[in-house]
Amino acid sequence: MQTRITTGAFRALGTAALLFLLPWVVYGSAISLDYGLRDDYAILREAREEPGKILRVCGAMGRPLYGWLLERSTREVDDVDGLGGLRALGVLGLALLSLALYLLFRAEGWRRSPAALLAAFLIVIPSAQVVASWSICWPQAVALLLSVGAFALARRGVGTSTGGARSVTWCVGGVAALAASTLIYQASGPFYAVLLAAALVTRRFDDVRASARWLASHVLVVGGGLGLAYVVTRMTFALGVFTPSPRMVLERHFVAKAVWFVTQVLPNALALNALNDTDAAPSWGYWPMVGVTLTVLALGLVVEGRRTGRVGVGTWVVSLVGLSGVAYCASLLASERWPTYRTLYALTGVWSVFFFAAMVKLGDRFPTRGPRVAVALLGGFVAVSALLAHQQSVELFAVPQERELALMRQGASAIVPARKPRVFVLTARQGDSAASQRYLDEFGSVSVDTEWVAKELLATAVRERFPQEKDTRSLYRFAAGPVLPESRAYDILVDMRQLRASPPRLIQLAR
Structure with a gap:
């Protein structure tokens, strides 16, 4: 027993x-x-x-x-x-x-x-x-x-x-x-x-x-x-x-x-x-x-x-x-x-x-x-x-989002505070996802498909690079959208539509 x-x-x-x-x-x-x-x-x-x-x-x-x-x-x-x-x-x-x-x-x-x-x-x-x-x-x-x-x-x-x-x-x-x-x-x-x-x-x-x-x-x-x-x-x-x-x-x-x-x-x-x-x-x-x-x-x-x-x-x-x-x-x-x-x-x-x-x-x-x-x-x-x-x-979660973060971190790495550059983020489309499948806003979805997410993600990446700065948003000028403006309208371009590219590339243009 x-x-x-x-x-x-x-x-x-x-x-x-x-x-x-x-x-x-x-x-x-x-x-x-x-x-x-x-x-x-x-x-x-x-x-x-x-x-x-x-x-x-x-x-x-x-x-x-x-x-x-x-x-x-x-x-x-x-x-x-x-x-x-x-x-x-x-x-x-x-x-x-x-x-x-x-x-x-x-x-x-x-x-x-x-x-x-x-x-x-x-x-x-x-x-x-x-x-x-x-x-x-x-x-x-x-x-x-x-x-x-x-x-x-x-x-x-x-x-x-x-x-x-x-x-x-x-x-x-x-x-x-x-x-x-x-x-x-x-x-x-x-x-x-x-x-x-x-x-x-x-x-x-x-x-x-x-x-x-x-x-x-x-x-x-x-x-x-x-x-x-x-x-x-x-x-x-x-x-x-x-x-x-x-x-x-x-x-x-x-x-x-x-x-x-x-x-x-x-x-x-x-x-x-x-x-x-x-x-x-x-x-x-x-x-x-x-x-x-x-x-x-x-x-x-x-x-x-x-x-x-x-x-x-x-x-x-x-x-x-x-x-x-x-x-x-x-x-x-x-x-x-x-x-x-x-x-x-x-x-x-x-x-x-x-x-x-x-x-x-x-x-x-x-x-x-x-x-x-x-x-x-x-x-x-x-x-x-x-x-x-x-x-x-x-x-469908970690890797696609890791790629988005990597692209934005590359953009943040190009920022020179003394110049206060103009950063434009070309927002992604859901079809740009690197994932093999996508379901709504969960599996395989793209985060940076709207201006507000692009703004928050860039701010996060800049805070990581300049942790001592109280107001990191004053270090750059931000704009984002689904349409690429003229090259004179920005100093740094972060193209989030390159999510499928391997490895991600940063396009940087200066006047």
Whole structure:
């Protein structure tokens, strides 16, 4: 008995260690490389020169806790090198998230190997790659952890057989944690739905009423948390703490939004680990992965039907549809239609849970070797996903942005303060990206495609070169645009459209 306990404890510790180390191995290169992305450069300056601005901007979008976390952390960062520390915070959050997910999956009845593989997979999907590779996204990892914590608290309350004050206390704690998660990032709060999905696929439905009460209790916690966050947000606007952003508008055309969701958003979630592309057709594995996901889920439903009958099949279908709506509710309710991967985490997580559960059930149909084959297939799937995550975080985030920074640093190196030169930055087009793929403003995107980013990035590069100067912007005159002016209009030209060139060249013209 003692040997079994020791062996079990050793396996549990080994699994936990591997889960914690995995994101560091996958994203270690993206952490260490020297780069920033889009808003990073402005936030570096604002945290130092305009205290409170980051909080006000995030608060205006209903994310006050995001603004507080981001401003406090960025104050400790002096330059671009320090952005790697913020990315490390995001990876740390993902490492803790994988451990928390694994423990809760096990508590909900998942076997050790499928639970570990699912937890590992959820930190290498494209949404996780954004959190790990973009420094200002690290608070989203905190929001995800709070959402998972909300489920853990509510689970204690819903699972308390005696009910009463103790049960209510646990559920209230879950509501508070979920509200805090939503006040960091609205799309991260509904990650609670991923844990609900993981619990539903392991439950038997002999007592439909008991299952309905259990689900209703959790839905009340979700509604309470999201509702509390909404009330707090509206109060901050009503009291004048923050001025609402023009983006804070609720959706009015729900039919059109539903069509957009099915055609533009849902395929990205069904593709699981395959990446979409903005400019061209998605990667070769994108639509095949969508087909594999739907096929595996259909077969899983057949197996579930044989095991539990129509009640089980109906519960799976209703749960999948309903939890998909819960997982993406923040974006469905907002008027914006921007299907970024950073807003897809919860939705992809829900479909991943059902995909893994269906694979396990298919394996269980063949008791002799089926479970081992299912685990082997899932293990290979997770391994390939981890390799893709490593490759994409480096090639679609770090390297393209590193090239942009290198070009701007070359421009800054040509500045002679005594002459106060006129610097013109020819902004890039998204098609100028050196990356093999591009998806919206995340994977493979170009940062310096607008004047304000060019201005902030050049200022950052000049501060690096003249760290003792209080006002580095007085050392040069700046202009930027998508059209090259006459040569007499500038002394130094930084051509950001050379991102595909290797190595980058600086064009410098003097009168």
